[in-house]
Amino acid sequence: MHDQRELRGHWWLPGNKENRTVGGVLSYHTAEGLELDVFDSLGESESDAFGISEEEEPQVVDRIFGITDDGDRVTLDECHQTFEKVTYGSEVTRPETFAVSTALIGEHFHEDIRLESVGMEVEAFHRWFSRSGLNIDFNPGPDGRENNRETERTDSGSIVRADYTYPDSETVVSNEFRVYLDPGITVQQEQSSSVKFSETTSIEVGPRLDEEPISLSQGKSVLRKIRFFIALGLQEPIQPIEITGYYESEGEQPEASVEILTHSSADAAISDQPHRQELLFLLPDIEDVFESLLDTWIQSFDELAPVLHIYFKTIYDDTDLMTTYLLRRATLEVYYRTQIRENQTSGSSLAHTDFEEPQASYDTIKALIGEGSEKSFDAQLEEILDQHSDTVTKASDRLTDRISDSQSSIESLFEGTQNSSSALHLRSESLGVICNIVILSEIGLSPDRIATFIETRS
Numbered sequence: 001m002h003d004q005r006e007l008r009g010h011w012w013l014p015g016n017k018e019n020r021t022v023g024g025v026l027s028y029h030t031a032e033g034l035e036l037d038v039f040d041s042l043g044e045s046e047s048d049a050f051g052i053s054e055e056e057e058p059q060v061v062d063r064i065f066g067i068t069d070d071g072d073r074v075t076l077d078e079c080h081q082t083f084e085k086v087t088y089g090s091e092v093t094r095p096e097t098f099a100v101s102t103a104l105i106g107e108h109f110h111e112d113i114r115l116e117s118v119g120m121e122v123e124a125f126h127r128w129f130s131r132s133g134l135n136i137d138f139n140p141g142p143d144g145r146e147n148n149r150e151t152e153r154t155d156s157g158s159i160v161r162a163d164y165t166y167p168d169s170e171t172v173v174s175n176e177f178r179v180y181l182d183p184g185i186t187v188q189q190e191q192s193s194s195v196k197f198s199e200t201t202s203i204e205v206g207p208r209l210d211e212e213p214i215s216l217s218q219g220k221s222v223l224r225k226i227r228f229f230i231a232l233g234l235q236e237p238i239q240p241i242e243i244t245g246y247y248e249s250e251g252e253q254p255e256a257s258v259e260i261l262t263h264s265s266a267d268a269a270i271s272d273q274p275h276r277q278e279l280l281f282l283l284p285d286i287e288d289v290f291e292s293l294l295d296t297w298i299q300s301f302d303e304l305a306p307v308l309h310i311y312f313k314t315i316y317d318d319t320d321l322m323t324t325y326l327l328r329r330a331t332l333e334v335y336y337r338t339q340i341r342e343n344q345t346s347g348s349s350l351a352h353t354d355f356e357e358p359q360a361s362y363d364t365i366k367a368l369i370g371e372g373s374e375k376s377f378d379a380q381l382e383e384i385l386d387q388h389s390d391t392v393t394k395a396s397d398r399l400t401d402r403i404s405d406s407q408s409s410i411e412s413l414f415e416g417t418q419n420s421s422s423a424l425h426l427r428s429e430s431l432g433v434i435c436n437i438v439i440l441s442e443i444g445l446s447p448d449r450i451a452t453f454i455e456t457r458s
Contacts, residue, residue, distance in 0.1 A: 004029050005261075007105075009068035011076075013042050013061070014110065026066065026074065026103060030239075033263035034100035036064065036076060041096055061098065065108050075109045075258075077102040077216065099263070102216065104245060106258035115247050116255065117180075117206030118219030120227070120240035125201035126183050128234050130284050131167030132199060170283075173208060174295040177222055180204040200241065219245065220262060225301045228312060229294060232439065233281045237316045280436060281453050286445075296444045304442060307335045311435055321421060325428035329377065331435050336380040339442070340387060384438065391437050394451035403430055 005028040012021045024038035042064070059081040066074040078101035104113070126132050170181040182202045205222045207214050223243070231238045242259065249256035286293055301308065310331045314324050385392055385403065392403060433454055440450045 007068045009066050011066040036098040038096045073108050075104040076100045101263045103261040104258040113216040114213040115245045117204050117246045119204035120243045126199040135163045172291045178206050225298050229297050234279050328431035391447040391450045394447050
């Protein structure tokens, strides 16, 4: 997705275009999200922009329409007004600024936004998909077939032949949605003799056959969950290149599309140096159970959200060794409280783990550890391992010893009796293994398969 973008144009409230249209700029940044700055009030009176008291709650506008200088129609959905002070000399004014949840570029939606499907395009997904269609021959013969002889060089350089055959697509039908995964390729000619190939995959979410179109929020939510499922398998951040919504048009074309820009919370903002880890599983590893597994992931994601929100920080954030350890420990503590001892869940503690925070800090996670439970972390960890004993017993003695090491002298890390970075690294990796066992178990993978994945990747 675009790292940064500005759309200049004119903006108005629904039904108010003839009375009041205001110039302004819609700004998009992956780390900061979407923001609309208008040069005057969108309300009926110019004074509306400057008559807001400090105590007044910010206004939430369901819909704002716009037309860009390039002539593109824009629909802004769920806009939260902010009142940042701007000083001109000695005069303080309050121009209208809106934090925007979603921008749809290409159409004005006057009713509820219902879409036939929502799709995102991602790179590197073909590696998880394991279905590359690109075949490059650096030494082709004159008839296009491979030639073992040394290629004759010309002034323009060596001859290279590239063929692409579209791999098989994949369709998953869940209880509520249809998910279509279609690998493809983009070709970009950078210079007269330079061509760039990029293998991409389109992931499209729509309703089950013969069912009503899905809402915008449903489409975005399912795509987000799928993106994290792939990130779980690859153990690396997955970021969409582009998100597109398809809808039934009343114009000449029966189906039209809009580009979708979404407010980028920290779960989508990738650090410049994310924490790289060994991959956990690829599609061929789970192909026989892929449909049921993805369906379970989509259905259980919201219930597991407090756990997953912390877990994915170790993948999307550039965390140091101590923070990674603390995040993994916090992941297991929240799992214990929400899944094993639900009555011990502390709402105030879980608030610290919201994805809105771009990166977990040492102090935040350390403060979280131990909250909402009377049991020590060692005791909690023992109950977690007991609950997943079927998987643990399938592991090798080497891996079992590593898991056991995660329970020894945990508190000494904070008491200063152990300050070895290598010891901390081993402890953190052991907790990472347990985190993966817990999450894979919750989405329905068998103990045998989980043990195989953990053993192979550890």
